[in-house]
Amino acid sequence: xxxxxxxxxxxxxxxxxxxxxxxxxxxxxxxxxxxxxxxxxxxxxxxxxxxxxxxxxxxxxxxxxxxxxxxxxxxxxxxxxxxxxxxxxxxxxxxxxxxxxxxxxxxxxxxxxxxxxxxxxxxxxxxxxxxxxxxxxxxxxxxxxxxxxxxxxxxxxxxxxxxxxxxxxxxxxxxxxxxxxxxxxxxxxxxxxxx
Amino acid sequence: xxxxxxxxxxxxxxxxxxxxxxxxxxxxxxxxxxxxxxxxxxxxxxxxxxxxxxxxxxxxxxxxxxxxxxxxxxxxxxxxxxxxxxxxxxxxxxxxxxxxxxxxxxxxxxxxxxxxxxxxxxxxxxxxxxxxxxxxxxxxxxxxxxxxxxxxxxxxxxxxxxxxxxxxxxxxxxxxxxxxxxxxxxxxxxxxxxxxxxxxxxxxxxxxxxxxxxxxxxxxxxxxxxxxxxxxxxxxxxxxxxxxxxxxxxxxxxxxxxxxxxxxxxxxxxxxxxxxxxxxxxxxxxxxxxxxxxxxxxxxxxxxxxxxxxxxxxxxxxxxxxxxxxxxxxxxxxxxxxxxxxxxxxxxxxxxxxxxxxxxxxxxxxxxxxxxxxxxxxxxxxxxx
Numbered sequence: 001x002x003x004x005x006x007x008x009x010x011x012x013x014x015x016x017x018x019x020x021x022x023x024x025x026x027x028x029x030x031x032x033x034x035x036x037x038x039x040x041x042x043x044x045x046x047x048x049x050x051x052x053x054x055x056x057x058x059x060x061x062x063x064x065x066x067x068x069x070x071x072x073x074x075x076x077x078x079x080x081x082x083x084x085x086x087x088x089x090x091x092x093x094x095x096x097x098x099x100x101x102x103x104x105x106x107x108x109x110x111x112x113x114x115x116x117x118x119x120x121x122x123x124x125x126x127x128x129x130x131x132x133x134x135x136x137x138x139x140x141x142x143x144x145x146x147x148x149x150x151x152x153x154x155x156x157x158x159x160x161x162x163x164x165x166x167x168x169x170x171x172x173x174x175x176x177x178x179x180x181x182x183x184x185x186x187x188x189x190x191x192x193x194x195x
Numbered sequence: 196x197x198x199x200x201x202x203x204x205x206x207x208x209x210x211x212x213x214x215x216x217x218x219x220x221x222x223x224x225x226x227x228x229x230x231x232x233x234x235x236x237x238x239x240x241x242x243x244x245x246x247x248x249x250x251x252x253x254x255x256x257x258x259x260x261x262x263x264x265x266x267x268x269x270x271x272x273x274x275x276x277x278x279x280x281x282x283x284x285x286x287x288x289x290x291x292x293x294x295x296x297x298x299x300x301x302x303x304x305x306x307x308x309x310x311x312x313x314x315x316x317x318x319x320x321x322x323x324x325x326x327x328x329x330x331x332x333x334x335x336x337x338x339x340x341x342x343x344x345x346x347x348x349x350x351x352x353x354x355x356x357x358x359x360x361x362x363x364x365x366x367x368x369x370x371x372x373x374x375x376x377x378x379x380x381x382x383x384x385x386x387x388x389x390x391x392x393x394x395x396x397x398x399x400x401x402x403x404x405x406x407x408x409x410x411x412x413x414x415x416x417x418x419x420x421x422x423x424x425x426x427x428x429x430x431x432x433x434x435x436x437x438x439x440x441x442x443x444x445x446x447x448x449x450x451x452x453x454x455x456x457x458x459x460x461x462x463x464x465x466x467x468x469x470x471x472x473x474x475x476x477x478x479x480x481x482x483x484x485x486x487x488x489x490x491x492x493x494x495x496x497x498x499x500x501x502x503x504x505x506x507x508x509x510x511x512x513x514x515x516x517x518x519x520x521x522x523x524x525x526x527x528x529x530x531x532x533x534x535x536x537x538x539x540x541x542x543x544x545x546x547x548x549x550x551x552x553x554x555x556x557x558x559x560x561x562x563x564x565x566x567x568x569x570x571x572x573x574x575x576x577x578x579x580x
Contacts, residue, residue: 020380021209021380024209024380024381025209028209028381028382029207029208029209029382034381034382035209035381035382036379036380036381037209037211037379037380037381038375038378038379038380039378039380040319061381062489062490062492062493063489063490063493063565063568064375064379064486064489064565065564065565
């Protein structure tokens, strides 16, 4: 049995829960795995801490909550400060470079993306979470690119599919350009050297 | 009969338990819902209120939970399948009219997405502490049906059974979810409408003037007349005769209330439902329900690795309780272990049915999260000694 635990966090209004939903949907519906998502949110609708967790497994998920996640996706400094120590020592950190200034640890694969800026360049800051999702998908390869794109298409409001897929592709492309096989070699090594 | 395709969202979805519960209600043919929003149940009515216009359903946001429950009792008298949705504090307010629905024999389904209590407790966090309230919360002697799903898929599937049982026995069915299942998102497969079996209450064939609303003709469930179909009759929360008129006598009370109780107890074998695994030759049997049933399976696996012979009974229908089965099983095992997210509720029923033949070990949890599987394992290992 292999189980991957993921935490996504940010502030309310950033689309944290939708990101978690799309990852879960891609895993459970499009890739035939088991995926359980749990969301938690503050009493306010926007601006408060917001977090979603996912347990993805080849077998039925019995325990719904996560322990120490394998992957931590973070889109706010408050979320980072709350959950930074929870991430497994060798777990993967995925963060928004303009909003989070992580204290990168040695041996911890860490990947940053300016997803808000990229979304602004696309003309719609609201798709920041989908840029992050595309980047996450490229980092984690938890499902194939096609499966995750399919889940994006099925999950966003009708009429916004093209915009959201563009955002997804921009996030994926940022990974390829910055950390991909042909480009950087900046991944974990870069994280180590700046620690 | 088969489900109305208008209410069935056939396909594979990624839904939380609340949404799945709402979809189950609509697939079951529910077309009237009244409710007052309360965390963690609000998503059920959010889903329903968004989708109802597409199938001719009506949702009313009421002023409070007393009114919500009253509205579905009235709605059901029109022949409509009716639902209300709440959590602990609202469930308390619904108790009086749940009793009215029992007494009037009005089919309806009440969802309680349980959170931590007492009082307003833990609004956004899980609990299973309303299980005895479901059984005894309204005053007087009565029987009803309560169910507990362990996943969003089961929230959908059991919701259809909840409506079917409610229609068949003309009794409120209490749908005892927990916040964890309600706010958990998983794959939910909704079958085609022609694969969903639907039960509708038995409407009278007697003409107006001949119809008696509480005549049972040797059965337990009277035929139903819809308000608006030209039948003039009386119905009340007071003890009543077969015409529905109040009769204040011990003799009438005996006939009226005994039938309400026996309607369920004499049909209990048909209503009771549970999953059973590995109880043959077991020393310990875990009795569990809802989200705790999933977590318990991890504790059970851990205990098996330590060599304990342990089986499991997962309650699907919680009330009526599988009394006979627990009674028989108690004679063959050392102990029952009952993990639940409360300080010991269903364990009391297990203990009662064990009648001293097997120990009943409570594994309590105060709420706000689920058990650590290790605690369940430790209880099993301890009980096996």
